[in-house]
Amino acid sequence: MLADPYDAILLDLDGVLYRWPEPIEGAAEAVRALRDASKRIAFVTNNASRTPAQVAERLASVGVDAKPEEIVTSALATATLLAERGVGSAFVVGEEGLLEALGDAGIRVVDASADEVDVVVVGFDRGADYTKLKDASVLVERGVSLVASNADASFPAPGGESWPGAGALLAAIETTTGARGEVVGKPEPPLFERALASAGGGRPLVVGDRLD
Amino acid sequence: MLADPYDAILLDLDGVLYRWPEPIEGAAEAVRALRDASKRIAFVTNNASRTPAQVAERLASVGVDAKPEEIVTSALATATLLAERGVGSAFVVGEEGLLEALGDAGIRVVDASADEVDVVVVGFDRGADYTKLKDASVLVERGVSLVASNADASFPAPGGESWPGAGALLAAIETTTGARGEVVGKPEPPLFERALASAGGGRPLVVGDRLD
Structure with a gap:
C-alpha cells in the first residue's frame, strides 16, 4: 500500500475522512486497513472548539473508528506548547x-x-x-x-x-x-509535531486535502 | 494668515482641535480667526459612532464653537454616498x-x-x-x-x-x-469630497495631524 514506507499516519479530518456531515467513500475502510497494517495513527484537526471525545463521536458517526487519545486538535497542541x-x-x-x-x-x-x-x-x-x-x-x-x-x-x-x-x-x-x-495549527509545524509525538514513530505520512 | 489662499478649511478633530479630553492650545482661537476671516469651515471626523449634534457638544466642551451642520462625519459621508x-x-x-x-x-x-x-x-x-x-x-x-x-x-x-x-x-x-x-473615511477621498461639498468653496485646505 501507499503507506508502506511510513510508520505513522497523520490524518486530516475535513475533506479526508468526511465532508461534513457526509462520509467520504472508502475513508473508513482505509483507516481499518492502516490499523491492520499496524500503522500508528493520529487524527489531526485545526478545529479548537471540540474536545477529543467530541471529535471521536463525530468520526464514529461517519463510520471511522477512532479513540479520543488518537485525536490531536490544535487546542491540545496549543495547551501542550504553552505548558512546556x-x-x-x-x-x-x-x-x-x-x-x-x-x-x-x-x-x-x-x-x-x-x-x-x-x-x-x-x-x-x-x-x-x-x-x-x-x-x-x-x-x-x-x-x-x-x-x-x-x-x-x-x-x-x-x-x-x-x-x-x-x-x-x-x-x-x-x-x-x-x-x-x-x-500553532496547520500549516505551521507545532500541530504536526505534536501529532507525531502522540502517534509515535519516526517516518510520518501526512494525509490532507489542501496545503493549508 | 496661512489660510489666506484658501476659501474652505476642512479641520480634523482628534489631534488638531483636541487630544481628548484635553483642548489643544490655540485651537479655539484659530477657529475664531478663520470665522473672522469669513472662511468656510467643515469639521471632519472618521468617527462614525457619534451624531453631528454629539460632536458639536464635544467641541463646545473644549471651547471650539461649531454648528452641527458644519460637522461631516464618515457616517454622514457614507450615507450620502449610498443614497446617491x-x-x-x-x-x-x-x-x-x-x-x-x-x-x-x-x-x-x-x-x-x-x-x-x-x-x-x-x-x-x-x-x-x-x-x-x-x-x-x-x-x-x-x-x-x-x-x-x-x-x-x-x-x-x-x-x-x-x-x-x-x-x-x-x-x-x-x-x-x-x-x-x-x-469612505480618511485617508480615502469620499469623506473629504463630502466635507468640501458641505462647506462650499473651491480652494480647500485640509488641516490634519497625520496622513491617515
Missing part, C-alpha cells in the same frame, strides 16, 4: 475544546482583569464579542504574547455558509494592536 | 451615528434575514458580536457589497487604551470572506 513553556495563566477567546485543553494542561484560564496574564490565546469562538476582542487587544498592547490555536479564515458552517474562523477573530486583534500572533 | 447610488437597505455593524445618518438619508436599516439587503455597512461598534460579524460575512459571501465608514485600526479609548476600531471589525469580515471593503 511554563505558561501559568491565559486569557482565552475560545470555546470548550480550547478551555478544556488548557485546563487539562494545568493552565489557569483567567479574566482580563487578573493580576497576571501570561498569554492571550485565540481560537474559534461563537461567543466572541466586542468586549472580548477589546480585552484581548488591550492585554496584547501591554506586552502579553498572542498565540492562536489556528488561523483558519472561515469556519464551514452547516448549509454551506462560511462563518468567521479563528483567523478572522485573530485578524481583528492583530489589526487593533499591530502585533502578529503565533499560530 | 440608490441604495435602499443596509445591514449595519455600527452605532447610533451611523444608524441615524443612514436613516436620515432614507436608507432602511434591516436585519440579515431581510428579503433584500443592498449593502453591508461597517463602522465602529462596541455592540458587535460573533453573530453580527457572521451575518455580515454571510451576506458579503452572497454578493452583497461591503462598505466601511472608515478603516481606523483602533479607537483611542479613555485612559490611553486602544480598542478595536471599525478597521478591526472590517478585517474580521474581510478575512472571513476574502472580499475587500470600500472605505
Whole structure:
C-alpha cells in the first residue's frame, strides 16, 4: 500500500475522512486497513472548539473508528506548547475544546482583569464579542504574547455558509494592536509535531486535502 | 494668515482641535480667526459612532464653537454616498451615528434575514458580536457589497487604551470572506469630497495631524 514506507499516519479530518456531515467513500475502510497494517495513527484537526471525545463521536458517526487519545486538535497542541513553556495563566477567546485543553494542561484560564496574564490565546469562538476582542487587544498592547490555536479564515458552517474562523477573530486583534500572533495549527509545524509525538514513530505520512 | 489662499478649511478633530479630553492650545482661537476671516469651515471626523449634534457638544466642551451642520462625519459621508447610488437597505455593524445618518438619508436599516439587503455597512461598534460579524460575512459571501465608514485600526479609548476600531471589525469580515471593503473615511477621498461639498468653496485646505 501507499503507506508502506511510513510508520505513522497523520490524518486530516475535513475533506479526508468526511465532508461534513457526509462520509467520504472508502475513508473508513482505509483507516481499518492502516490499523491492520499496524500503522500508528493520529487524527489531526485545526478545529479548537471540540474536545477529543467530541471529535471521536463525530468520526464514529461517519463510520471511522477512532479513540479520543488518537485525536490531536490544535487546542491540545496549543495547551501542550504553552505548558512546556511554563505558561501559568491565559486569557482565552475560545470555546470548550480550547478551555478544556488548557485546563487539562494545568493552565489557569483567567479574566482580563487578573493580576497576571501570561498569554492571550485565540481560537474559534461563537461567543466572541466586542468586549472580548477589546480585552484581548488591550492585554496584547501591554506586552502579553498572542498565540492562536489556528488561523483558519472561515469556519464551514452547516448549509454551506462560511462563518468567521479563528483567523478572522485573530485578524481583528492583530489589526487593533499591530502585533502578529503565533499560530500553532496547520500549516505551521507545532500541530504536526505534536501529532507525531502522540502517534509515535519516526517516518510520518501526512494525509490532507489542501496545503493549508 | 496661512489660510489666506484658501476659501474652505476642512479641520480634523482628534489631534488638531483636541487630544481628548484635553483642548489643544490655540485651537479655539484659530477657529475664531478663520470665522473672522469669513472662511468656510467643515469639521471632519472618521468617527462614525457619534451624531453631528454629539460632536458639536464635544467641541463646545473644549471651547471650539461649531454648528452641527458644519460637522461631516464618515457616517454622514457614507450615507450620502449610498443614497446617491440608490441604495435602499443596509445591514449595519455600527452605532447610533451611523444608524441615524443612514436613516436620515432614507436608507432602511434591516436585519440579515431581510428579503433584500443592498449593502453591508461597517463602522465602529462596541455592540458587535460573533453573530453580527457572521451575518455580515454571510451576506458579503452572497454578493452583497461591503462598505466601511472608515478603516481606523483602533479607537483611542479613555485612559490611553486602544480598542478595536471599525478597521478591526472590517478585517474580521474581510478575512472571513476574502472580499475587500470600500472605505469612505480618511485617508480615502469620499469623506473629504463630502466635507468640501458641505462647506462650499473651491480652494480647500485640509488641516490634519497625520496622513491617515
